[in-house]
Amino acid sequence: MGTIRENINYIISAQKDLGYHMPSIINPPATEKEIRIVEEKIGLKFNAALIELFGTVNGIQLDGKTPSGLTGIIPIYDLLSLNDAIDYYNEMNWDDHKDIYEIEYELGHQLFPFIHDGAGNCYWVDLNEGTDNYGKLYCTNTFGDRPDYLFNSLDFFFEAIKRGYERGIFSLDEEGYLNCQYKGWGVICHELDKSIAYWGKYVS
Numbered sequence: 001m002g003t004i005r006e007n008i009n010y011i012i013s014a015q016k017d018l019g020y021h022m023p024s025i026i027n028p029p030a031t032e033k034e035i036r037i038v039e040e041k042i043g044l045k046f047n048a049a050l051i052e053l054f055g056t057v058n059g060i061q062l063d064g065k066t067p068s069g070l071t072g073i074i075p076i077y078d079l080l081s082l083n084d085a086i087d088y089y090n091e092m093n094w095d096d097h098k099d100i101y102e103i104e105y106e107l108g109h110q111l112f113p114f115i116h117d118g119a120g121n122c123y124w125v126d127l128n129e130g131t132d133n134y135g136k137l138y139c140t141n142t143f144g145d146r147p148d149y150l151f152n153s154l155d156f157f158f159e160a161i162k163r164g165y166e167r168g169i170f171s172l173d174e175e176g177y178l179n180c181q182y183k184g185w186g187v188i189c190h191e192l193d194k195s196i197a198y199w200g201k202y203v204s
Helices: 004-018 032-042 048-054 082-091 094-100 154-166 182-192 197-202
Strands: 111-116 122-126 137-140 148-151 170-172 178-180
Touching: 004 048, 004 154, 004 170, 032 048, 032 082, 048 111, 048 154, 082 111, 122 148, 148 154, 148 197, 154 170, 154 182, 178 182, 182 197
Parallel strands: none
Antiparallel strands: 111 122, 122 137, 137 148, 170 178
């Protein structure tokens, strides 16, 4: 399995080969100082994987006009910059979230977002140190599925995306929008980590 930096660089290269728009709006990597300022501002300690992510690419530059089909690293999901992630983080009320979805499993308040679709669907890195979910990726969504942990780490997440580009799971339609063969994507995610029950439905 490649590193997060290696996988992101592969993904960007694959998107360029497709003629996709996203690589043209990528922000430069965040500096160690910028990451440290964010940690201090919100009172969270990033794990090594999250530092590697933002140290590779600090999200994308959105203009509010470009369709989301042209900007996602996977369809409609945009990489958040540190500044945008802070705003998203500050808007989230985890107590309300747990009440609305009747969450009974352990879910702390220290999670940091890194990718979203602008409509409530977002992946968060669990930074609740000392818990079983530390480092896992929690998905909040509005697609009908209950929110849950869908990846055991950022490493697995970006490895799955890289494999998706390798296998042609991701492609462009006639308008240049990013498409995904979702069954194939689910199969890849299941292959990488069979401990996540959610992905099993794609191979049953």
